[in-house]
Amino acid sequence: MSNAKPKVAFYWCSSCGGCEESIVDLAEDILKVVAAVDIVFWPVALDFKKKDVESMPDKSIAVSFINGAVRMTEQEEMVKMLRKKSQLIVAHGACAHLGGIPGLANFWNKETIFRRAYLTTPSTDNPQGTVPLEKVTVDGRELTLSGFFDTVYSLNQIIDVDYYLPGCAPPRDLILNAVTAILEGKLPPRGSVLSPNKSCCDDCQRNETKPEKLAIKEVKRPWEIIADPKTCFLAQGIICLGPATRAGCGHRCIEGNMPCRGCFGPTDQVYDQGAKFLSAFASILDTNDEEEIRRIVSTIVDPAGTFYRFSLPSSILRRKRMEAVK
Amino acid sequence: MTQRITIDPITRLEGHGKIEIFLNDNGDVERAILQVPELRGFEQFAVGRPVEEMPRITPRICGVCPTAHHMASTKAVDAVFHVEPTPTARKIRELIYNTFMLEDHTLHFFFLGGPDFVVGPQAPAAERNILGVIGKVGLEIGGKVIRVRRECREIMNYLAGKAIHPVSGLPGGVAKGLDEEHRLQFLETAKSGVEFAQFALQIFDNVVLKNKEYVDIVLGDGYKIKTYYMGLVDRNNRVNFYDGDIRVVTPEGKELVKFKPGDYLNHIAEHVEPWSYIKFPFLKKVGWKGFVEGAASGVYRVAPLARLNVSEGMAAPLAQKEHDRMYETLGGKPVHNTLAFHWARLIEALQAAEGMVALLEDKSITDTNIRNIPTQVPSEGVGVVEAPRGTLIHHYKTDEKGIITEANLIVATVNNSAAINMSIEKAAKTFIRGGKISEGLLNMAEIAFRAYDPCHACGTHALPGGMPLTINIYDSRGERIKQLRK
Numbered sequence: 001m002s003n004a005k006p007k008v009a010f011y012w013c014s015s016c017g018g019c020e021e022s023i024v025d026l027a028e029d030i031l032k033v034v035a036a037v038d039i040v041f042w043p044v045a046l047d048f049k050k051k052d053v054e055s056m057p058d059k060s061i062a063v064s065f066i067n068g069a070v071r072m073t074e075q076e077e078m079v080k081m082l083r084k085k086s087q088l089i090v091a092h093g094a095c096a097h098l099g100g101i102p103g104l105a106n107f108w109n110k111e112t113i114f115r116r117a118y119l120t121t122p123s124t125d126n127p128q129g130t131v132p133l134e135k136v137t138v139d140g141r142e143l144t145l146s147g148f149f150d151t152v153y154s155l156n157q158i159i160d161v162d163y164y165l166p167g168c169a170p171p172r173d174l175i176l177n178a179v180t181a182i183l184e185g186k187l188p189p190r191g192s193v194l195s196p197n198k199s200c201c202d203d204c205q206r207n208e209t210k211p212e213k214l215a216i217k218e219v220k221r222p223w224e225i226i227a228d229p230k231t232c233f234l235a236q237g238i239i240c241l242g243p244a245t246r247a248g249c250g251h252r253c254i255e256g257n258m259p260c261r262g263c264f265g266p267t268d269q270v271y272d273q274g275a276k277f278l279s280a281f282a283s284i285l286d287t288n289d290e291e292e293i294r295r296i297v298s299t300i301v302d303p304a305g306t307f308y309r310f311s312l313p314s315s316i317l318r319r320k321r322m323e324a325v326k
Numbered sequence: 327m328t329q330r331i332t333i334d335p336i337t338r339l340e341g342h343g344k345i346e347i348f349l350n351d352n353g354d355v356e357r358a359i360l361q362v363p364e365l366r367g368f369e370q371f372a373v374g375r376p377v378e379e380m381p382r383i384t385p386r387i388c389g390v391c392p393t394a395h396h397m398a399s400t401k402a403v404d405a406v407f408h409v410e411p412t413p414t415a416r417k418i419r420e421l422i423y424n425t426f427m428l429e430d431h432t433l434h435f436f437f438l439g440g441p442d443f444v445v446g447p448q449a450p451a452a453e454r455n456i457l458g459v460i461g462k463v464g465l466e467i468g469g470k471v472i473r474v475r476r477e478c479r480e481i482m483n484y485l486a487g488k489a490i491h492p493v494s495g496l497p498g499g500v501a502k503g504l505d506e507e508h509r510l511q512f513l514e515t516a517k518s519g520v521e522f523a524q525f526a527l528q529i530f531d532n533v534v535l536k537n538k539e540y541v542d543i544v545l546g547d548g549y550k551i552k553t554y555y556m557g558l559v560d561r562n563n564r565v566n567f568y569d570g571d572i573r574v575v576t577p578e579g580k581e582l583v584k585f586k587p588g589d590y591l592n593h594i595a596e597h598v599e600p601w602s603y604i605k606f607p608f609l610k611k612v613g614w615k616g617f618v619e620g621a622a623s624g625v626y627r628v629a630p631l632a633r634l635n636v637s638e639g640m641a642a643p644l645a646q647k648e649h650d651r652m653y654e655t656l657g658g659k660p661v662h663n664t665l666a667f668h669w670a671r672l673i674e675a676l677q678a679a680e681g682m683v684a685l686l687e688d689k690s691i692t693d694t695n696i697r698n699i700p701t702q703v704p705s706e707g708v709g710v711v712e713a714p715r716g717t718l719i720h721h722y723k724t725d726e727k728g729i730i731t732e733a734n735l736i737v738a739t740v741n742n743s744a745a746i747n748m749s750i751e752k753a754a755k756t757f758i759r760g761g762k763i764s765e766g767l768l769n770m771a772e773i774a775f776r777a778y779d780p781c782h783a784c785g786t787h788a789l790p791g792g793m794p795l796t797i798n799i800y801d802s803r804g805e806r807i808k809q810l811r812k
Contacts, residue, residue, distance in 0.1 A: 014366055018389020018490040024437070025490070027476040028469075071366065101386040104371040113367035117605075118598050121369055121734045122721075124605065125595035125614065132365075136600040141348055143601040145361060169389065169490040221728075223378040223407070223497045226697050256487020256494050257501040261382060301376045301729060309383075 006062035009041035011082055013075040014102045015068030019093040022169035033179055056085050063182055067092040069102045070158050073147035083159040094168035094263045096155040099313025106312050106319035109150045154314040164193040168263035171250050195248030197268045200260055203247055206232045215286035219299040233259040239306060244277035261309045272316045274307035347754050353761020358751035365603040372733035377406050377704060377724045381495040392491045393426035394713030400495030402720040405707025407497040407700035414693040415499030421685045422485050423568045427678035428519050429478035430714040431671045435526055436471045444533050474522045477515040498698035506692050513686040519679035527648055527672050544665040548756035549774060551619045551748050552577040552662050554609055554626035557633035558712045564641040565633050567712045573636045577621050579660040587710035590719055606744040607736060617748050628716025628741040630670035635660035642680035648673045664749055667777040704728040713738035742778050749774045
C-alpha cells in the first residue's frame with residue numbers, strides 16, 4: 001500500500017471547463033503531477049458511469065477535486081457519492097467554492113430561466129411551446145434528462161468540503177501548492193481556503209498610489225473613463241472588489257488594467273463578501289450628508305450583481321425570493 | 327425485439343452528454359440521439375447586469391474558448407454604445423484573437439483530436455494522448471508543443487489579463503496596450519507559431535494523408551453528411567475570425583445568402599426538442615425539416631471546414647497554399663467529409679499565426695490610443711466572431727443606462743448540434759448492422775464527435791486514462807444483455 005500512488009479524482013458540476021483548462025495550463029509541470037498520482041476518475045477522461053464509482057470501496061480515493069456549482073440533480077448524486085468514496089474533497093475554483101458566475105441565476109428560478117431559453121429568445125422558433133423534460137417518450141422510446149434545480153448551490157451546501165482552491169480559474173501556483181501539500185501530507189486545518197488569508201489590496205502593486213484616506217465623490221463605470229494603469233481603481237472612482245476579496249490571485253485582472261470582481265471570495269474573518277464590500281465602500285464615501293450618500297450610492301448601477309458577482313449562492317442572501325420576480 | 331444502446335457519457339457540449347441508439351427488429355439502427363443534459367441560463371441572468379460587464383461574465387459559458395465569448399461580447403457592447411474601437415485597439419483585439427485561435431486549434435490537434443491519428447485509432451487508449459504523441463514524434467518536438475502553447479497563453483495573459491477568462495475588452499477599445507519590448511518578444515512567439523503550424527500540417531501529411539487506412543476513414547461514407555455551411559468572411563470573401571459578414575453556402579457550394587451580423591434574426595432560428603437542453607439552429611429560409619441532410623433541410627454546419635467551405639480563400643499566403651492543396655486533394659468545394667475538419671483546423675491555425683506576425687511586424691500596434699470613450703446613449707447591439715468551434719453570436723438590449731433588458735446567445739457548438747446528431751446517427755448506421763455491434767464502434771463514434779468540438783474531448787487525451795465510452799445494449803424489457811467498454 002505504501003508504494004501505491006495516491007488515487008485522485010476530478011469531477012465537474014455546473015461549470016465552464018476553465019478549471020480543467022487550469023490543469024492543462026500547468027504546462028510542463030503537468031507531467032510531474034501525472035507521474036506522482038493515479039488518476040482514477042475524470043468525467044471526460046475516464047468512464048463516467050455512476051456504478052464504476054459506486055463499486056469503489058469507501059474512502060479509496062485520496063482526494064477528489066470537484067469544480068462547478070451544483071445546479072442539476074445528477075450533479076448532486078455524483079458529489080454525494082464522491083464524498084463517500086474520498087478521503088478529501090477539494091472545491092476547485094470559484095463555482096464550487098462560492099457558487100460562482102452560474103450562481104447569478106439565483107436572481108431567477110427554473111421557470112423564468114426555461115421561459116427565456118426555450119420560449120422567448122428572439123431566435124427561438126417553438127410554436128408548440130416545447131421545453132426539455134426530465135422524462136419524455138419520443139416515438140415510443142423513453143428518454144430521460146437530469147433535473148434542474150430552482151437554486152444554484154455551492155459545493156459545501158450539498159456535501160462536506162475539506163479544502164477550497166479559490167479563483168476563476170485558480171492560478172497555477174496555487175494548484176501546484178495544493179497538490180504538493182496533499183502529496184506531502186502537509187495540509188493546513190480542515191476547511192481552509194488554500195490561499196493567503198489577507199486582502200487582495202494588501203499586496204496589490206497599486207497600493208502605493210492609494211491615498212492615505214480614500215474619498216469617493218462619484219462612482220465611475222469602467223467604460224466611462226480611461227483608467228490610469230498605475231493608480232488604485234477605487235481612487236479613480238471605479239468599483240474594485242479588492243478590499244473584500246482574498247489575496248493570492250496574482251492580481252491578474254489588475255495587471256490587465258481592469259478592476260477586481262472578487263472571484264477569490266472573502267477572507268476567513270468575513271462571512272459575506274458583498275456585505276463586507278458595502279461596509280468598506282461606505283467608509284470611503286467623501287461625505288456625511290445623507291442625501292449625498294444616497295446620491296453617490298445610486299450611481300452604483302448593479303450593486304447585487306457586482307458585489308456578489310461570484311458569491312451569491314454562498315452569501316447570506318443566497319437567492320432572490322421569487323415572489324419578487326413574478 | 328427492440329434494442330437500446332446507451333453511450334454515457336459523451337462528454338461536453340458546454341456540459342455533459344449521452345448517446346442513445348435505438349435498433350429496429352432487424353438489429354439495424356433506426357435512430358441515434360445525442361442528449362445534452364445541462365443548462366445554465368446565461369440569457370436570463372444577464373438581465374439586470376451593466377452591459378460593459380458582459381465581456382467579463384459570458385466567458386464563463388466556456389472555459390475552453392472564453393476568449394471567443396469575451397470578444398463577441400465586447401463587440402456586442404461596442405454596438406450597444408454605437409462606438410468603434412480605435413485602429414490600435416482593433417489590432418490588439420485581433421492579435422489576442424489570432425493568438426487564441428492558434429493556441430486553441432493546436433491544442434485540439436496535439437492534445438485532443440490529433441492523437442487518434444498521430445498515435446493511431448487502434449492504439450491502446452492509454453497511449454492516445456499528448457504523452458503518446460510525444461512518444462511518437464519525439465520528446466524534443468513534444469516539448470515544443472507544450473512550449474508554444476504556453477507562450478501563446480502568456481501573450482493572452484499579458485494583454486487580456488487572464489487566458490482563462492480575459493478581462494480587457496471595453497466599448498471602444500481595450501484596457502491595456504502593447505509596448506515595444508513586448509511587441510518584439512511576442513513577434514518571436516508568432517514566428518515560431520508559423521513554423522509550428524506548418525510542422526503540424528507536415529505531421530498531418532505524413533501520418534494521415536500518406537496512410538491509406540486513414541484516408542479511407544476520412545473519405546468513407548460513414549463520416550460524410552451534405553449540409554449548408556456558415557461562416558464569417560471579409561470583404562473579399564476570405565476567412566476572417568474576428569469580423570466580417572456572415573456567408574452561407576448551399577450543399578452544392580453556391581452562395582445562399584450573405585448578411586450583416588446584426589441581421590442574424592432574419593436568417594437563423596432555433597428549434598427545441600423535449601429530450602435535450604440544447605437547441606437546434608436552422609436556416610429560416612429553408613426551414614426545419616428534422617435531422618436530415620441535403621438542400622431541402624435547413625441544417626447547417628459551422629467551424630473550420632465550414633469556414634473554408636463558405637470562403638473563396640484564406641487571408642494569408644501560406645495558409646492559402648495549404649487551402650488549395652486540401653481542396654485539390656478532396657475534390658473541390660464544398661467538402662462534406664466531417665473528418666476534414668481536422669485538416670481545415672490546421673490550415674486556420676497557420677492563418678492565425680501568419681496574422682499574428684503581420685500584426686506584430688506593424689509598429690503602430692504599440693500606439694497608445696487604445697480607447698474611444700462612448701458618447702451615445704446605449705441601446706441594442708449584436709457582436710459576432712468565429713469561435714474555434716463556429717459562428718458565435720451575442721445580442722444585447724439595454725435601457726438608456728446600459729443595463730441589460732434582454733440577451734440572446736447563439737453559441738458556436740450549438741450551431742452544429744443538429745449536424746452532430748446526424749453524424750452520430752450516420753456513423754452508427756454504418757458500424758451497426760443486423761444487431762452486430764462492431765467493436766470499432768466506440769472509437770469510430772468518438773472520432774465523429776471529436777471532429778466537431780474539442781470540448782467533447784477535453785481531458786480525454788489531455789491525460790493518460792481509459793476511454794469515456796460505454797455502450798450498453800438493452801433488450802425490450804430493459805435488461806442489459808451486452809456491454810462494450812474501453
